[in-house]
Amino acid sequence: xxxxxxxxxxxxxxxxxxxxxxxxxxxxxxxxxxxxxxxxxxxxxxxxxxxxxxxxxxxxxxxxxxxxxxxxxxxxxxxxxxxxxxxxxxxxxxxxxxxxxxxxxxxxxxxxxxxxxxxxxxxxxxxxxxxxxxxxxxxxxxxxxxxxxxxxxxxxxxxxxxxxxxxxxxxxxxxxxxxxxxxxxxxxxxxxxxxxxxxxxxxxxxxxxxxxxxxxxxxxxxxxxxxxxxxxxxxxxxxxxxxxxxxxxxxxxxxxxxxxxxxxxxxxxxxxxxxxxxxxxxxxxxxxxxxxxxxxxxxxxxxxxxxxxxxxxxxxxxxxxxxxxxxxxxxxxxxxxxxxxxxxxxxxxxxxxxxxxxxxx
Numbered sequence: 345x346x347x348x349x350x351x352x353x354x355x356x357x358x359x360x361x362x363x364x365x366x367x368x369x370x371x372x373x374x375x376x377x378x379x380x381x382x383x384x385x386x387x388x389x390x391x392x393x394x395x396x397x398x399x400x401x402x403x404x405x406x407x408x409x410x411x412x413x414x415x416x417x418x419x420x421x422x423x424x425x426x427x428x429x430x431x432x433x434x435x436x437x438x439x440x441x442x443x444x445x446x447x448x449x450x451x452x453x454x455x456x457x458x459x460x461x462x463x464x465x466x467x468x469x470x471x472x473x474x475x476x477x478x479x480x481x482x483x484x485x486x487x488x489x490x491x492x493x494x495x496x497x498x499x500x501x502x503x504x505x506x507x508x509x510x511x512x513x514x515x516x517x518x519x520x521x522x523x524x525x526x527x528x529x530x531x532x533x534x535x536x537x538x539x540x541x542x543x544x545x546x547x548x549x550x551x552x553x554x555x556x557x558x559x560x561x562x563x564x565x566x567x568x569x570x571x572x573x574x575x576x577x578x579x580x581x582x583x584x585x586x587x588x589x590x591x592x593x594x595x596x597x598x599x600x601x602x603x604x605x606x607x608x609x610x611x612x613x614x615x616x617x618x619x620x621x622x623x624x625x626x627x628x629x630x631x632x633x634x635x636x637x638x639x640x641x642x643x644x645x646x647x648x649x650x651x652x653x654x655x656x657x658x659x660x661x662x663x664x665x666x667x668x669x670x671x672x673x674x675x676x677x678x679x680x681x682x683x684x685x686x687x688x689x690x691x692x693x694x695x696x697x698x699x700x701x702x703x704x705x
Contacts, residue, residue: 346611349621351403353610355381357445357629358405361636364444366408368437375424378409394424410437415663431651438647445633446575452626454571456619460559464499467554475550480529482518482551489524490517498560499553506531507546514547542593575630582634601684641673 382400412425466488496502531547639649
């Protein structure tokens, strides 16, 4: 079933992306010759107007083929040819793919906020040995309702306050056996690397959450506001992380995952429930938009960069130059893909799982 969920999620995300290109091309009058569900040999097709709609053998997303979209192709200058259109028209078609992935992510996040986002409560699930909380009187089952005088209802909000408390004891208001008590705890300060690889200090008490989860619902307009904020935050964090990789603060091996990792994570999300699977789909859809907008050859961002250069120069780059840049880009992406595949195999212990499988045969 993990494979089924993986294929469904991946296909939906890629098809949404290609559908963005498709509707933008259709809207401005560019002829779309093919729209395929899947890749490889054609299994079935039907033609409607100028477009052939196909189902292909390999169910991993899909693709579209527009008239006059190859740089070396002979063009007649007709308006239905992609490369015969203005820079602005071509930008709209290229940008529409990532945009629709963003829209899908935004809608899924908003619906999750509207119908119930699973969130950890502030109930203490365990106490870490030799940390301040263990000696403070806190016990498993206590519920923290205030931290530093601020009301807290969910674990993430509480830990954010605790981590920033770097001087003096922190006062917690705790619900203990139906009674409200206040406990002062002197946190320990640890220096760690944040998600961007930067050294930072945080305060720790040594508590871990219980598995008690509440479904948090928001109003109609607030849900869409939170959905938009989620997209903005995710985009900001991702680009910061990518910059940290470029500057050497983060390693590619530790911070990126590929198809193997996505396959494993998708299976785990599906086991936890549909809402977790949809949350993962939204995250992946936004990530697909983010990475596609990077100014790298063969990605949508690379094509947009070529359009920007064409606008500045008053003419496009030569076919030869575009092909050379594209070939370099493809080569680098292949190397990166192989490296990420290998990292996933090591990270998730694929060889160990294969060995166990054959030992039990």
